[in-house]
Amino acid sequence: MTMKLHCMGESGNAYKAALPLALSGLDWAPVYVDFFGGETRGAAFRKLNVMGEVPVLVDGDEVLTQSGLIQMYISEKSGKFGGQNAAEARDILRWVLWDNHKLSSQAGMTRFLMNFLPEAKRNADVIAFAQGRLAGAYATLDAHLGDRDWIVGDGPSNADFSCCGYLFYPEPFGFERAEWPAIDLWLSRIEALPGWKHPYDLMPGSPADRARSTSSLPLPDP
Numbered sequence: 001m002t003m004k005l006h007c008m009g010e011s012g013n014a015y016k017a018a019l020p021l022a023l024s025g026l027d028w029a030p031v032y033v034d035f036f037g038g039e040t041r042g043a044a045f046r047k048l049n050v051m052g053e054v055p056v057l058v059d060g061d062e063v064l065t066q067s068g069l070i071q072m073y074i075s076e077k078s079g080k081f082g083g084q085n086a087a088e089a090r091d092i093l094r095w096v097l098w099d100n101h102k103l104s105s106q107a108g109m110t111r112f113l114m115n116f117l118p119e120a121k122r123n124a125d126v127i128a129f130a131q132g133r134l135a136g137a138y139a140t141l142d143a144h145l146g147d148r149d150w151i152v153g154d155g156p157s158n159a160d161f162s163c164c165g166y167l168f169y170p171e172p173f174g175f176e177r178a179e180w181p182a183i184d185l186w187l188s189r190i191e192a193l194p195g196w197k198h199p200y201d202l203m204p205g206s207p208a209d210r211a212r213s214t215s216s217l218p219l220p221d222p
Contacts, residue, residue, distance in 0.1 A: 004029055106133045
């Protein structure tokens with residue numbers, strides 16, 4: 001049975017689930033969620049996910065939400081990306097939690113404020129504060145990757161797929177890849193994985209698609 005990932009190309013959190021799915025060899029397909037059109041606020045979507053967020057993975061009777069949990073499920077199904085032993089699995093979880101608190105949460109919010117919020121409503125002080133927090137997170141990740149190819153262990157894992165979730169997006173949010181050489185090399189290694197795709201190629205929905213639409217109302221951070 002083909003798994004369905006309810007997602008959108010503009011969501012870095014959805015990319016954290018779509019990328020390991022694409023690399024896992026599992027049978028899956030993306031299902032577009034019109035976030036900017038308000039779909040996640042509707043009753044039908046709330047029945048699927050009461051949290052009103054993407055991604056949502058549907059595998060038969062299993063309905064899973066939150067990217068980190070979906071990554072764990074993909075590892076259970078495929079035997080990949082979850083670590084070679086219990087110690088690695090714990091360290092992967094440590095980095096997934098760090099990413100959600102320190103990196104992706106700030107990157108997603110800052111990207112939204114700088115690109116998807118109407119310009120008149122963009123608060124320069126808030127953006128500067130968030131970019132300062134992001135700089136600290138980039139420094140932590142860059143230092144960790146200075147003497148290793150992958151965040152945990154000898155190959156790509158859910159730690160890598162979580163932490164890279166927002167770092168391939170072209171919209172400005174305070175990340176210049178060339179300024180962080182270890183992160184830059186690490187992202188190149190991810191790009192070289194067989195089956196890797198950019199989020200706008202892997203999932204439906206992009207700013208270009210919305211630019212062609214007459215209904216592009218900004219909503220909270222995707």
